[in-house]
Amino acid sequence: MINIFKSLKEIDKLMAKHNDYRDNCLNLIASENYINPVIRKYLDSDLVGRYGCYEGLEGEEREYTGNKYIKEIETKTQNLVKDIFKAKYCDLRPIGGHIAGVATVLALTDPDDLIMEVVLENWGHGLIEPMADTVEHFDRVFNVEAIPYKKNQTIDTKRFIKEIEEKSPKLIILGSSGMLFPEAVEEIAEAAKKVGAYLIHDSSHISGLIAGGVFPNPLEQGADAVFCSTHKSFPGPQGGIILSNSKDIMLKVNEVMPSLVTSHHINRLPALAAAILEMKKYGEKYGKQIIKNSKSLAKNLDKKGFKVLAKEEGFTESHLVLMDVSEFGGSYKTARKLEKSGILTSDDFGGPDREIRIGTAEITRRGLKEKDMNQVADFFERVLINQEDRQSVVGDLKAYLKKFDKNLYCIKK
Structure with a gap:
């Protein structure tokens, strides 16, 4: 029998199960966040079935x-975005950070131009490399090389600057989904400028920290453009920004x-505007607490005997x-074992299957502070080191x- 919904009640029942399940999980997925119910309600409007397609730099x-009021909603949201991210121009049409990145790359390169990016092995988002590897059309167009990394998933800045000077890339993409510390954007931007390269920054993961003023803003450090998500450390509806x-x-x-996104899901714009207003009010406190929680969790995991990266550098600043x-x-196996006990993390998808990524944005919104990170680390110890009964851990975690x-x-x- 085909497994399909047969009624609205079935949909409601399954959604209720999902909500209850996620409420009782310790969500440490760094690319997810808790969205304020007040903001979520703004996704429900007449805009959900409307088109806002436009031409011109900002929708003229x-x-x-x-589009009489759609245009006004979009313009006011654009102005909020530009204000909080300190940018003169923005494009809200990308429906995700990945599409925002692809649009920027296509706009700034020609076939066979050398592109240097953070690859999957180093927790890159896999913007260009996987497309070139899996889609023959893109392999004929894109010429991509990896930005050199050293231990603790950090860029080897000295070596990278030397490679920029030697190879003269057309485009450099900084930023990753495993960024522990601010990168040397200013130094790399200076090297890029000397060879005539564009420097763009994938700030998808750190956009909330940037908006809160607790992490360096790449635009202020010399990046030519930034693309990002609005639903990772930034607690807004899913979407992308350039x-x-x-x-x-x-x-x-x-x-x-327009060739990538026509209907750009304008129903998310009021929710995005509300999320920015929220970040204007609480962003700095929220961002500072996230970083405190990350550092405390890392220290407590280390005390339990886990191999946490970058101990010598203080573990993390993100x-x-x-x-x-x-x-x-x-x-992969570790993340699935933790998941069975209600602990959600991210495995090293596409990489060497060595590290898991543990994020603190959602638990910070939920109310956990530095003092609570020992208990969080204790749950990791019970599952992975002590190999305790799963149901016992699930019950205690709940x-x-x-x-x-x-x-x-x-x-x-």
């Missing part, structure tokens, strides 16, 4: 009639965007921790999480 010419202080770059982006779990069977049903750093009506 609309392709559909009926930012730049260069009108020329944004005009190029504007030319390619919303995430990386931990080598080779001794437990690799990242009881523990009931203490943290707060919606911290959330704007109210």
Whole structure:
């Protein structure tokens, strides 16, 4: 029998199961976040079935009639985005960070131009490398090389600058999904400028920290453009943004965007605007607490005997921790074992299957502080080191999480 929904009640029942399940999980997935219910409600409007297609740098010419107020909603949201990210121009049409990155790359390169990016092995987002490897058309167009990395998943800046000077790439993509520390953007931007390369930054994971003013803003450090998500450390609805202080770059982006995204899901714009207002009010406190929680969790995991990366450098200055779990069977097996006990992390998908990524954004929104990180580390110890009965851990975790049903750093009506 085909497994399909047969009624609205069935949909409601399954959604209720999902909500209950996720409420009782310790969500440490660095690419997810808790969205304020007040903000979620803004996704439910007449906009959900409307088109906002446009031409022009910021939507001057609309392709559909009926955009009288849609245009105003979009313009005011654009202005909020530009204000919080300190950018002169932005494009809100990408429906995710990945599409935002692809649009930027297509806008700024020609076939066979050398592109240097953080590859999957180093927790890169896999923007260009996987496309060139798996899609023959892209393999004929893209010429991509890996940015050199050293231990603790950090860029080997000295070696990279030398490679920039020697290879003269057309485009450099900094940023990763495993970024523990700020990168040497200013130094790399200077080297890129000397060879005439564009430097763009994938800030998908750190966009919330940037908006909160607790992590360096690549645009202020010399990046030509930034693309990012709005649903990782930034607690907004899923979507993507392209930012730049260069009108020329944004005009190029504007030319390619309609071929990638026409209907750009404008129902998310009011929710995005509300999330920015929330970040304006709470972003700094929220961001600082995320970093405190990350550092405390890393220290407590280290005390339990886990191999946490970058101990010598203080473990992390971002919303995430990386931990080598080779001794437990690799990242894939480890993440699935933790999942069975209600602990959600990310395995090293596409990489060497060595490290898991542990994020603190959602648990920070839930109300956990530095003092609670020892208990979080204890759950890891019980599952991975002590090999305790799964049901015992699940029950204790569920009881523990009931203490943290707060919606911290959330704007109210």
